[in-house]
Amino acid sequence: MADDLGQYNEMAYYYDSLMDDVDYDAWAKYIIKLINMYNVVQNDVLDMACGTGNISVRMAKSGYDVTAFDISQDMLSVASMKALESKVRINFLAQDMYDIKLDGKYGIILCSCDSINYIIDPKKLKQVFEWVYGHLKDGGIFIFDINSSYKLRKIIGENTFTYDNDDIVYIWDNHMGDDNTIEFYLTFFVKKGNLYHRFDETHIERIYEVSEIEKFLKESGFSRISKYNGFTLDGICDMSERVNFAVQK
Structure with missing residues (x-):
């Protein structure tokens, strides 16, 4: 990166x-x-x-x-x-x-x-x-x-995606910037025992x-x-x- x-x-x-x-x-x-x-x-x-x-x-x-x-x-x-x-x-x-x-x-x-x-x-x-x-x-x-450009603008764009299996869940929320960038806001929930541990990451890609x-x-x-x-x-x-x-x- x-x-x-x-x-x-x-x-x-x-x-x-x-x-x-x-x-x-x-x-x-x-x-x-x-x-x-x-x-x-x-x-x-x-x-x-x-x-x-x-x-x-x-x-x-x-x-x-x-x-x-x-x-x-x-x-x-x-x-x-x-x-x-x-x-x-x-x-x-x-x-x-x-x-x-x-x-x-x-x-x-x-x-x-x-x-x-x-x-x-x-x-x-x-x-x-x-x-x-x-x-x-x-x-x-x-x-x-x-x-x-097509993928980032038309497929990912302003959309939200989710992933769910037994051990990990995440929410992937996307927002277009004003400067040909797209921001990915990722929230993770990882199963540890009977509880889920949350952590967040922000990623930015340029178009x-x-x-x-x-x-x-x-x-x-x-x-x-x-x-x-x-x-x-x-x-x-x-x-x-x-x-x-x-x-x-």
């Missing part, structure tokens, strides 16, 4: 349960498919805003040399345990995308799970893209995704148009920019909910 607003702290320990409908195996295979399709020969991966390590661990299990960072110490704690249980070695680091302190270059840089939308300052996003360009090896690839992303990438030095609808190799459309970018240096 780029801004630490109390995001993914206590929630980190329930994140995977809440996201159990996401097929991370298929997601990692899709990333590897893009890597192979673009004939990237490098094996070193930097996974930015890695969260609980769902992509990082799968890349490491597929034979890649993975370095991963996140701003949330709680997410990194879960990710480290997951790597230990999977018997893979990953260099996990506490880093902020607004102020990355890493030397060297990487053949593959990833930023998954709409983490780009969490960079709510467009100037900062351009700085991140400039950093990536400067730390990507020649011929390397930068793969990332965004929640589309980026695809044209904005392309503009920032080009201004950062990239010229080979491809966009795909969801986890396909199809072009995007007006109703694409997730846009995947494959950007080669």
Whole structure:
């Protein structure tokens, strides 16, 4: 995450349960498919805003040399345990995308799970893209995704969602801002014994148009920019909910 607003702290320990409908195996295979399709020969991966390590661990299990960072110490704690249980070695680091302190270059840089939308300052996003360009090896690839403008405005929008199972309940209330942002107000109730423990988190994502992303990438030095609808190799459309970018240096 780029801004630490109390995001993914206590929630980190329930994140995977809440996201159990996401097929991370298929997601990692899709990333590897893009890597192979673009004939990237490098094996070193930097996974930015890695969260609980769902992509990082799968890349490491597929034979890649993975370095991963996140701003949330709680997410990194879960990710480290997951790597230990999977018997893979990953260099996990506490880093902020607004102020990355890493030397060297990487053949593959990833930023998954709409983490780009969490960079709510467009100037900062351009700085991140400039950093990536400067730390990507020649011929390397930068793969990332965004929640589309359509999804954030039309599907999530001003709506409220709920989730309920035996152990955890949450209410997800959304409000559009006046500056192309959307605020997610999350209230959790986690069962502990015969009682429920409540905690709250607020998340903010910025709505980026695809044209904005392309503009920032080009201004950062990239010229080979491809966009795909969801986890396909199809072009995007007006109703694409997730846009995947494959950007080669």
